[in-house]
Amino acid sequence: MLHLARDSGATLTRQLTDQLRHLITKGRLAPGQRLPSSRQLAQSLALSRNTVSFAIEQLAAEGYLSLAAGRRPVVAAGLSLDRRKMSPRSSRAGSERMVLSSWARSLQRADWPPVHDGRPRPFQPGLADEREFPHDVWSRCLRRAARNAPLRRDRPINHRPLQEALLGHLVVHRGIKAKADQILIVPTAQSGLTLVADALLERGDHAWIESPGYGGANVALHAAGATVSAIPLDAQGMAIISSRKETPRLIFVTPSHQYPTGRLMPIGRRLELLRFAEATGACIIEDDYDGEFHYEARPVAALQGLATSPRVFYLGTFSKATYADIRFGYLVVPEALIEVFERAQRHTGMLTSITMQDALAEFIASGAYLGHIRRMTRLYKSRRDRMLRALAAEAGDRLATEAPAGGMQLLARCSGPVNDRQLSARLLDAGVASRPLSSMMYHRTNEQGLFLGFAAWNEKEIDQAARILGRILR
Amino acid sequence: MLHLARDSGATLTRQLTDQLRHLITKGRLAPGQRLPSSRQLAQSLALSRNTVSFAIEQLAAEGYLSLAAGRRPVVAAGLSLDRRKMSPRSSRAGSERMVLSSWARSLQRADWPPVHDGRPRPFQPGLADEREFPHDVWSRCLRRAARNAPLRRDRPINHRPLQEALLGHLVVHRGIKAKADQILIVPTAQSGLTLVADALLERGDHAWIESPGYGGANVALHAAGATVSAIPLDAQGMAIISSRKETPRLIFVTPSHQYPTGRLMPIGRRLELLRFAEATGACIIEDDYDGEFHYEARPVAALQGLATSPRVFYLGTFSKATYADIRFGYLVVPEALIEVFERAQRHTGMLTSITMQDALAEFIASGAYLGHIRRMTRLYKSRRDRMLRALAAEAGDRLATEAPAGGMQLLARCSGPVNDRQLSARLLDAGVASRPLSSMMYHRTNEQGLFLGFAAWNEKEIDQAARILGRILR
Numbered sequence: 041m042l043h044l045a046r047d048s049g050a051t052l053t054r055q056l057t058d059q060l061r062h063l064i065t066k067g068r069l070a071p072g073q074r075l076p077s078s079r080q081l082a083q084s085l086a087l088s089r090n091t092v093s094f095a096i097e098q099l100a101a102e103g104y105l106s107l108a109a110g111r112r113p114v115v116a117a118g119l120s121l122d123r124r125k126m127s128p129r130s131s132r133a134g135s136e137r138m139v140l141s142s143w144a145r146s147l148q149r150a151d152w153p154p155v156h157d158g159r160p161r162p163f164q165p166g167l168a169d170e171r172e173f174p175h176d177v178w179s180r181c182l183r184r185a186a187r188n189a190p191l192r193r194d195r196p197i198n199h200r201p202l203q204e205a206l207l208g209h210l211v212v213h214r215g216i217k218a219k220a221d222q223i224l225i226v227p228t229a230q231s232g233l234t235l236v237a238d239a240l241l242e243r244g245d246h247a248w249i250e251s252p253g254y255g256g257a258n259v260a261l262h263a264a265g266a267t268v269s270a271i272p273l274d275a276q277g278m279a280i281i282s283s284r285k286e287t288p289r290l291i292f293v294t295p296s297h298q299y300p301t302g303r304l305m306p307i308g309r310r311l312e313l314l315r316f317a318e319a320t321g322a323c324i325i326e327d328d329y330d331g332e333f334h335y336e337a338r339p340v341a342a343l344q345g346l347a348t349s350p351r352v353f354y355l356g357t358f359s360k361a362t363y364a365d366i367r368f369g370y371l372v373v374p375e376a377l378i379e380v381f382e383r384a385q386r387h388t389g390m391l392t393s394i395t396m397q398d399a400l401a402e403f404i405a406s407g408a409y410l411g412h413i414r415r416m417t418r419l420y421k422s423r424r425d426r427m428l429r430a431l432a433a434e435a436g437d438r439l440a441t442e443a444p445a446g447g448m449q450l451l452a453r454c455s456g457p458v459n460d461r462q463l464s465a466r467l468l469d470a471g472v473a474s475r476p477l478s479s480m481m482y483h484r485t486n487e488q489g490l491f492l493g494f495a496a497w498n499e500k501e502i503d504q505a506a507r508i509l510g511r512i513l514r
Numbered sequence: 515m516l517h518l519a520r521d522s523g524a525t526l527t528r529q530l531t532d533q534l535r536h537l538i539t540k541g542r543l544a545p546g547q548r549l550p551s552s553r554q555l556a557q558s559l560a561l562s563r564n565t566v567s568f569a570i571e572q573l574a575a576e577g578y579l580s581l582a583a584g585r586r587p588v589v590a591a592g593l594s595l596d597r598r599k600m601s602p603r604s605s606r607a608g609s610e611r612m613v614l615s616s617w618a619r620s621l622q623r624a625d626w627p628p629v630h631d632g633r634p635r636p637f638q639p640g641l642a643d644e645r646e647f648p649h650d651v652w653s654r655c656l657r658r659a660a661r662n663a664p665l666r667r668d669r670p671i672n673h674r675p676l677q678e679a680l681l682g683h684l685v686v687h688r689g690i691k692a693k694a695d696q697i698l699i700v701p702t703a704q705s706g707l708t709l710v711a712d713a714l715l716e717r718g719d720h721a722w723i724e725s726p727g728y729g730g731a732n733v734a735l736h737a738a739g740a741t742v743s744a745i746p747l748d749a750q751g752m753a754i755i756s757s758r759k760e761t762p763r764l765i766f767v768t769p770s771h772q773y774p775t776g777r778l779m780p781i782g783r784r785l786e787l788l789r790f791a792e793a794t795g796a797c798i799i800e801d802d803y804d805g806e807f808h809y810e811a812r813p814v815a816a817l818q819g820l821a822t823s824p825r826v827f828y829l830g831t832f833s834k835a836t837y838a839d840i841r842f843g844y845l846v847v848p849e850a851l852i853e854v855f856e857r858a859q860r861h862t863g864m865l866t867s868i869t870m871q872d873a874l875a876e877f878i879a880s881g882a883y884l885g886h887i888r889r890m891t892r893l894y895k896s897r898r899d900r901m902l903r904a905l906a907a908e909a910g911d912r913l914a915t916e917a918p919a920g921g922m923q924l925l926a927r928c929s930g931p932v933n934d935r936q937l938s939a940r941l942l943d944a945g946v947a948s949r950p951l952s953s954m955m956y957h958r959t960n961e962q963g964l965f966l967g968f969a970a971w972n973e974k975e976i977d978q979a980a981r982i983l984g985r986i987l988r
Binding site for chain 2: 054057097098101102103104116117118119120138139140141142143144147148150152153155157170175178179182183186187189195196226227228229230231232233234238239240241242256259260263264276289304305306307308309310311312321323336337338340350351363364365366367368369374376377380383384386387388389390391392393394395396445
């Protein structure tokens with residue numbers, strides 16, 4: 041029954057253990073059966089006593105054999121997973137498909153996040169041009185951080201040098217008012233959004249999003265149990281209707297360049313929004329998702345820095361200002377909430393490597409971050425203009441665009457009767473990515489359009505993709 | 515009113531913009547007030563017409579001024595955040611403290627996660643000895659990955675080479691049965707746990723945890739809305755009582771070495787648990803949190819590989835087998851659920867950098883990972899033995915320990931009448947970290963003890979900390 045091969049790669053102990061285990065699992069050694077003593081086994085198998093003892097002890101540790109001092113090993117009971125031995129009720133239950141929660145099922149139904157498999161395709165929104173990223177500088181920062189890692193033992197979850205470097209940047213360039221420890225470094229902006237939604241919203245609370253707006257906010261607010269109201273935009277951004285019956289607990293906005301229209305929320309509407317939040321006790325999530333890139337003028341100060349009371353959560357990401365793969369978001373929380381948010385961050389495991397945080401701190405402190413942003417701002421502006429010209433030339437009669445004040449993507453509205461989802465699908469077949477406007481609409485409207493990224497593509501790629509778009513629209 | 519300094523660091527345009535903005539914000543330029551034309555302003559301030567025009571356009575873009583062709587700029591209305599102008603109701607609401615959700619409040623009350631500020635202290639559980647980690651090898655892997663980053667454009671969220679390298683390890687060493695794409699790479703094991711809980715549990719569903727057991731599971735299951743039952747342990751681990759009225763949707767277990775007792779769940783109980791889950795349709799989260807380190811025998815195959823139907827979610831982390839800061843967890847999901855789990859992963863933003871994933875893939879594929887685990891297994895075993903001896907010598911009359919089958923920490927039960935929370939606090943004052951057993955008990959019991967880490971401390975540190983512990987217990 042047992043075949044031990046001395047020329048096999050496995051040790052004799054291991055072979056014996058595996059074969060005995062197999063015999064027990066298959067029921068050839070039945071539960072309750074008493075084995076020969078290890079001395080007898082050693083003799084009959086021509087093995088050393090130690091080899092057999094090790095195998096017996098291993099199987100006892102795993103629970104296959106019961107040992108008692110001075111007695112021979114006994115095969116343990118209950119080692120079968122045979123379905124036939126289960127009750128009829130069991131096998132029915134066992135064959136059921138796994139049931140997902142309503143949360144998971146709502147994610148399955150949701151039109152977000154859009155999944156782009158394979159290589160990025162021209163016009164795919166949300167992408168920085170990582171070909172332009174100074175990977176050599178970044179690689180040096182990462183190398184230094186990796187080398188210094190063994191020296192660090194005092195390790196908070198949010199790395200102080202990164203908090204300070206980032207704060208310096210945000211104070212100067214975005215008008216943020218905060219202390220360094222108000223900044224949480226999270227895996228992605230989306231995980232920061234999830235944290236705020238979960239920490240502030242009770243089931244049934246009301247929350248507002250812009251419509252059209254960012255799908256990730258819609259899903260996160262729903263997932264937190266909120267009743268989500270879609271507030272349409274007017275020329276200045278989210279049209280605040282203070283006469284609405286239910287006041288929101290949380291308002292999600294993208295004031296730097298509204299997502300997806302690219303419009304800048306002017307100071308008057310910013311203050312109106314803050315006054316409304318003050319008056320109603322609402323909190324605001326300000327998503328400055330690509331707030332680094334402004335083309336027409338210096339950017340308006342962030343809502344966070346304008347607010348007179350701490351009710352704005354400022355959300356940002358490094359994946360637009362550096363490159364998509366960096367996977368770092370940040371969340372500026374009100375000072376009074378630092379402790380509970382760090383706790384929530386630990387609880388949900390939304391932590392990032394200190395080595396990476398350290399590398400990023402140096403990347404910012406060295407000036408490479410701002411230098412890259414400045415260079416990309418010039419480049420992306422020229423690409424934006426190129427794309428506007430190319431779209432006007434190829435599809436000016438079908439698409440209405442306006443120059444976005446900043447960011448990496450623009451919205452092209454369809455002027456004729458078009459189904460933008462079908463259009464988007466046809467474009468994808470032709471190798472051009474887009475996001476249909478209707479999938480970003482959360483109130484009833486017939487507006488159709490395409491959300492298109494210009495930042496990650498060079499002039500030739502932009503022209504080619506615009507030609508394909510023009511051909512398909514005709 | 516305007517003071518432009520030609521020797522200041524700021525450009526004249528910027529000075530003019532900032533000062534005009536300030537006058538508007540303070541109400542010195544009232545809403546509706548018409549400014550001089552840019553030509554007049556340029557003359558009176560002795561500035562170039564361009565300088566003034568840029569400033570006016572910037573302020574118009576920000577919304578401070580309204581411009582109409584051929585007319586002078588007008589200060590926009592509604593630019594005050596003055597509290598006195600708000601309605602009485604408003605200021606009351608505005609001065610309210612921010613209200614947290616019941617989720618956030620439950621986290622505030624929860625005794626988990628324990629927060630260790632500052633440097634790790636001897637006996638602190640959950641830590642690997644990062645002084646022993648081959649940081650030089652890791653740094654090389656990271657460097658190569660950083661250098662190669664610009665070459666990659668096709669980028670799924672879970673990096674195939676890491677999935678494959680990890681799968682190879684898990685198949686050989688843990689008996690996992692899976693395909694590579696069933697492995698999700700998440701920021702931490704805790705974030706993987708959160709994903710499973712949220713995707714499977716409906717509000718009011720029943721879930722089981724071990725008692726004593728892992729606090730992170732308790733919090734995650736509660737946060738997902740489950741009614742959590744604490745199942746006491748017997749000598750074989752979680753004591754399955756199939757006569758309980760409510761059957762669980764989800765069962766959380768740590769079979770490799772039970773957390774915190776360190777016991778191995780023998781094969782009989784493993785199969786009993788799987789049969790129970792099959793019979794009731796329950797799913798299982800198997801947390802193999804430090805399953806790499808086994809001291810007495812080769813480890814028992816993971817539940818995941820033993821199951822005959824796909825109902826086990828296998829959870830692991832790299833932070834024990836490498837070092838704490840790596841911040842990488844992984845989750846093996848049933849094949850039918852890959853798509854919905856990847857969607858949930860994107861939705862919650864539980865993503866990690868591909869560069870880091872790539873570095874880790876090489877670290878595993880090169881053999882450095884397994885080599886490190888082998889070396890640490892020998893080292894940690896000797897430290898476990900050293901700690902058992904030191905505790906016996908210093909506090910053998912007050913503490914009962916049993917050698918854990920693996921892992922990096924052990925449970926010392928108090929034999930006398932002791933309040934373990936107070937004891938733990940006094941120890942911390944003396945520079946020794948621990949986790950009181952009572953904080954890990956979820957059913958009613960008077961058992962008291964200390965959960966102590968031995969892996970991260972050398973022999974001298976272990977002896978010293980044991981002496982302090984002995985002194986405080988006396």
